[in-house]
Amino acid sequence: MRKIMEGSHAVAEAVRLIRPGVISAYPITPQTHIVERLAEMVADGDLDADYITVESEFSALSACLGASAAGSRVYSATTSQGLAFMFEVLFNVAGMRQPVVMSIVNRALGAPLSIWNDHQDSVSCRDSGWFQLYAEDAQESMDLHFLAYRVAEDHDVLLPGFVCFDGFILSHTYEPVDMPTQEEIDAYLPPFVPVNVLDAKNPISMGMYATPDYYTEFRYDIDRAMDRAKDLLVTAGRELGESIGRDYSGLVEEYRLEDADTAFVAMGSLCGTVKDAIDEMRDSGIKAGLLKIRSYRPFPRAEIAKALSGVSRVAVLEKNVSLGSAMKGAVGPEVKDALWGSGIDVFSYVLGLGGRDVRKKDIAAINALSIAGKGDMFYGLREELI
Amino acid sequence: MALNIGCAAKPGRARDNRTGSWRVFIPRFSREKCSKCGLCILICPEGCISEDEEGMPVPDYDYCKGCGVCADECPADAIEMELEEK
Amino acid sequence: MVDKSLELFDCGHRACGGCGPALAARLIMKGAGANTIVVASTGCMEVFSTPYPETAWKTPWIHSLFQNAAAVASGVEASLKKQGRDEKVVAICGDGATFDIGMLCISGAFERGHDITYICYDNEAYMNTGIQRSGATPYDASTTTSPAGRNSLGNSRPKKDLPRILAAHGAPYVATASVSYPNDLMQKVERAVNTPGPCYIQIHTPCSTGWGFEGSKTIEMGKLAIQTGLWVNFEMVDGEVVKAKKVVRKPVEEYLKVQKRFRHLFRPQPNTEEIAKIQAIADKNAERYGIDIKQKPQE
Structure with a gap:
């Protein structure tokens, strides 16, 4: 019903x-x-x-x-x-x-x-x-x-x-x-x-x-x-x-990853925004895709390694911060570990903290940052407050 | 032996730990003086004193720690603590 | 009727010789009976009775944390009620778990009116961690966190009045007991588990290691506490004191001088000023609970 x-x-x-x-x-x-x-x-x-x-x-x-x-x-x-x-x-x-x-x-x-x-x-x-x-x-x-x-x-x-x-x-x-x-x-x-x-x-x-x-x-x-x-x-x-009638057999879920250069990794409702952003990026010729993590624990290391094996870079979108850590987000290091030895760049972006809205243009901007090799950072800080 | 899931266990295994080895003084029960009141059986912190057919208290020295509560409280002075030779 | 021959707490536990709480465990279970689920807090009794896999408990027993036994017991009771089961739920916790860290959970459980009996075995300090003071430590007792010293006479606060606090929650039955009066203790437990609603029993359990006396004197120490009026065995029904054990009172010195935790009050000479303050606590108890037996005047 x-x-x-x-x-x-x-x-x-x-x-x-x-x-x-x-x-x-x-x-x-x-x-x-x-x-x-x-x-x-x-x-x-x-x-x-x-x-x-x-x-x-x-x-x-x-x-x-x-x-x-x-x-x-x-x-x-x-x-x-x-x-x-x-x-x-x-x-x-x-x-x-x-x-x-x-x-x-x-x-x-x-x-x-x-x-x-x-x-x-x-x-x-x-x-x-x-x-x-x-x-x-x-x-x-x-x-x-x-x-x-x-x-x-x-x-x-x-x-x-x-x-x-x-x-x-x-x-x-x-x-x-x-x-x-x-x-x-x-x-x-x-x-x-x-x-x-x-x-x-x-x-x-x-x-x-x-x-x-x-x-x-x-x-x-x-x-x-x-x-x-x-x-x-x-x-x-x-x-x-x-x-x-709704299959949940995936510990992770792929969205337009097959030929992607940039793969976003995200959890939760953010995935909806990222999918819309990916559609727009694809329309303008940017090959991006999403890997949604449904199960964070147990962590699907092998599934992530397999799904991301063909991409050029990975941008992990983190609605958390591991204060004092190298990558800033908590999920990034484990994704990086899953891809160890592959030569694929993995970056974390801390965003959407405390209810701050994440928009499609933010996803596009993060794609650009990852191409430029910039990551492991807080994204979208209000510079005037710092 | 495999672990029980969740660190749970059935009753019974406490008896593997024979606390009688802790004892320095041993309570000696006098059948002559005992009035069979049962107080020692009730107040033993180990619960290691039982009653024989005649109602006499019988300590289980495998578990008796020799604390002396029974001797201290016995109203008939029927229990004496002795230094145990081991 | 209490079956005194019922043994639900087994030999082989690792309590000190002459342990008041170990005796309390045996007596509580005789009063509660075999159809009982025990919920324990972290503490001496938990540690000396349940190193995996050597449990001393012959009835179902569960331990979760230091401060949540009343909440765990609430859940057990709710589940039993839902399943139509009739086991009694009895929480057995130390004074630190009860007077201090567990107050939130206890207050909630009593306010909600769960059909549980909460029993505190009160040895008047955190004995499991090495004799630190708790809210149940008596005035002037020297503990490892309230040591007597040049500027200290020991614990600076009187014991928290927990029975009245829980009676004020609407508990239908609140009682105090002592391992030194085993029949009274067992009967009170039996009454509590058969009284619907949240009931509280606080049991005085002398601790030879923590208080500093010979293990053989455990029962004697509990009796002295009652005989001096520093511990009162009473019963409260629906918030009113209905019964208290009467005594011919002895001076408090007789209780204090035989325990190392109070010896600073007698060295190098008796501190009459401080002892008088403790006597005043006993006098107030005696007045409040009407425990003094009036002796006939000498002819």
Whole structure:
């Protein structure tokens, strides 16, 4: 069923179809429209979940951990400062292998305080053991939740995951969205079957501490699960396509890359702008293309190397900054690593921070900078303020 | 032995750690003086004292750390701490 | 009825000899029963009972972080409710996790009214990290972060009154207990887990290592705290004190002089001014909870 829907409401509808037993969330802009809509669904009996209105994001994720450990499918959503407040719990949920799925409505981190979009929040959680998927539009924001639960709860994976989509740009805009049926999602996503569960009839201890004799192997175990998640994202993404007609088997997606000289690399809603810019550049004879990264963790190194093998240069568009780093953006070094030895130039461009608009002409300007060999920089600084 | 996913474990393995080796003083229980009140069984921080068929307390020296709480509290003065020869 | 023979906390744990919290763990579980899910905070008890894979817990047990046990317990309870399951949820946390770093999560859980029992084993400092002061450390106690010195008499603040803070959240049942009165402790736990809503029990658990006394004197130390009025065992129902253990009070010196954490109050000679301040704390407790047994005048 096709409907015009706000991005946040599309995600709330996805959560309804996923049937979580426990929802625990704390309101924060621009995530609020999701949790408000879910509260309405519970109040109206359209969603049979226990909704815990916690006093903080820290408790939101902690309660999700407890509910998941007791055997429930759980959901939470947050952004920015709220995600930062969860930071300690993130590592814990991953280490305890609880398949919590959380929507991250991407927003900048203070200071200075900013409610507007960039990817600093989720990118800063890169090493926490959660897989991270990035959506380009409202439809993908919805659909990636189905994929995320399917992968997270698989017994070969048992890892938590983020579904990231851009604050305001996607969360607060209306787009046509095709809603799957409950039957389709029930068939795609069977009920959660936990491996470790708190149960008085079969007691276990969860979250024990590990001495140096064990700790490394537990961390290694999580990394191996992340490798298996990479494979499963492909097969489960394909099966999702067979179920609802939209294929998500790609950890990356190519756009007009086949004969491109300049390849842009981007995540999230920015990809839409870049595609439009590429079309215009192509019309004027500039051969540019885009590689969209859908899965940032696990990182699709081989897929990136393959997709970009024929280009002359790569411009990584980064809505984050790794302060004090050589390339400035956090994604660039890993793309560079994927292309090591190829002789292809890879540059990072930090842009779109704190909600600053990224326009088609900015993409064209970055193409020119990359041809000139200029990169690993903040793009579009207001010189009069510096 | 493979790791249990998520650092979880079933009960039972604490007993692999025989804390009796920590002991310096050993509690000796006098069957003559014991009034079978059961206080030592209840207050032992190790939970290593059980009751035999006659209701007499029986310490498990594999786990007794020799803390002496039982001897200190016994209302019948039926438990004495002795320096243990090892 | 409490089954005293029920052993849900196993031998082989790594607590110090004579450990008050280890005894508390055993007694709590006897009171709570086997149909219980335990949520732990990081701390002494967590560390001495669960090095992988040697758990001492025979009931389901989960530990996440230092400060989130009340929130994890909230999630466990919500999940059980959703599934129609009847296990009791009992959080067991130290005083640092309870009085200090976990306050946010505890306040939220109590305000929301989850059906959980939150138990604090109170050994009056951060013992696991090496005896640093917490909000539960008593006045004038010397700890590694409130050491007595030329310009210091130890911890400069009185103990936070957490039972009343949680009673003010609307907790239907709040109680204090001591490992030195095991039957009373077990009965209070049993009552709490069978009272719907968020209940709180604070258990005095003397720590020989942290307080500085022989491990064999753990029970004796807990009794002295009660006999001097520096710890009061009481019960609050719907915010009102309904019961408190009465004693023939002893002077506070009898409790203070047998612990290294207070010895600076007696060297080189007794600091009568400071001891009088601690006596005043006990006197106030006695008045507030009505614990003094009136002795008949001598004929």
